[in-house]
Amino acid sequence: MSVRRATHGGSWYSDSPEELRKQLDNWLNAADLTHGPARAIIAPHAGYQYSGACSGFAYRQVSAVVVRRIFILGPSHHVRLGGCALSTATKYCTPLYDLRVDVKVNADLDATGHFEWMDMSVDEDEHSIEMHLPYVAKVMEDYKDSFTIVPVLVGSLTPDKESVYGSIFSQYLADPQNLFVISSDFCHWGHRFRYTYYDRSWGDIFQAITYLDKMGMDIIESLDPQAFTAYLKKYGNTICGRHPIGVLLQAVNSLQKSGSNGHRMCLKFLKYAQSSQCNNMNDSSVSYAAGALTIE
Template structure:
């Protein structure tokens, strides 16, 4: 077992200078309003910070670090075929700010379910969907350094049945107010290079508006916390939401809690939406980013 996963995307996708990175994250967090917290779970993007860093701050601004002892990070697998979920083989994740310690006790509990496999170090270090959240977690939790752990989970291409299974499995952890769930996802990837040009022939130069309407429909369904409707939406539209499976797991975990004997009151709200470019012709392309927070009351 390698003891530390390197920050392999630092210096390219985000700054590898601890001072520059810390100042940048603090600026973005200070510009976001605290309006839907304390978050029990957030959805935030995972592209390069120059594209989505400011958007992600709206989700992380809702986190109350004094409440958090453990951070689950659910990220989609971009590079390896995975039909289930996988856990890291390392003990720590490195960031330019400081190293984050993985919760081996929770990992043992998850492995005991026989529903998780172990990912290789190369798979771990190639994947960006989890890494892009580590600096934000380190920054938000910096006053509690050494007093919290992380639980990275790489989520594969799950069937709706498997999303429900993992949701039920993770529901007790979501119910614990000492846990924070971070769900890593960008939204619509539109353009020929993404092999998704749905609606472009009907948008009449306003493709970016069509994309926003498409994403907004999906975001409204996520806010309703209805996993079946989200699955139906994806099947109907084909929207290229890369974190659709981690989102599906979160929605199913929430559904499992809502069907329990004493269901908690939950509310999800999206707080920021942006696009990397304003598509007007079929030759254009863009990626959408959204940030939101789930609260319990």
């Protein structure tokens, strides 16, 4: 049995089960169930002191009684990857309890010929998937023995590849027992991120960042993958999970094209936050957004 350790516990989030549970409870209780049951959520992956409260708005929309499998799509921060990679681990540790990896779904995905496998060192270095595990463990706590996870590391995909992966995942998205967690922060602004786009007509810097992010969020809500690609090309907004988001939009697109029993799909953003307020060109910030997709 191959176990992935909780390598960011104790630094990016609390490794004390009591403290972590209390914190997650507080954040979930502060959010309202307004757009659920979610079939997919978009939530950030920064340290919990920055983004934990924002994530609560996405996880609040999850109906644990329905969900039996959770796909977690996170961007690769440390290795160059032209496609998507699966985990060799059979268990992922969290301070609350261990999560079981769905080895059968991994085998099915591998059989498509479109996935590679990540080394355990790559898996344990990456935070974009791990930062969702405590939240997953918390919302699924009453059903901890009856669900599995499918962690997927998403590389720098071309629009065509996003479409390929979207069509592969669409069959899973169609199943109400599956939940997709899309891991993404929004604008990384400042010299340290090599991104300082600023349109003064949009107000102060922090207001301009908000405007830029909201424009992207509106396009994501429209569920139009081509429009999202065009937006990224035009503004270069540093949304680190743009490829996982692109894959989700393509999966939705693929479902719509298949005329999937006239399902109504609706994606809404429920919360937006920034790590700090940028007022001059030497400041920096990271933006966070929480959204949920419902399928009726």
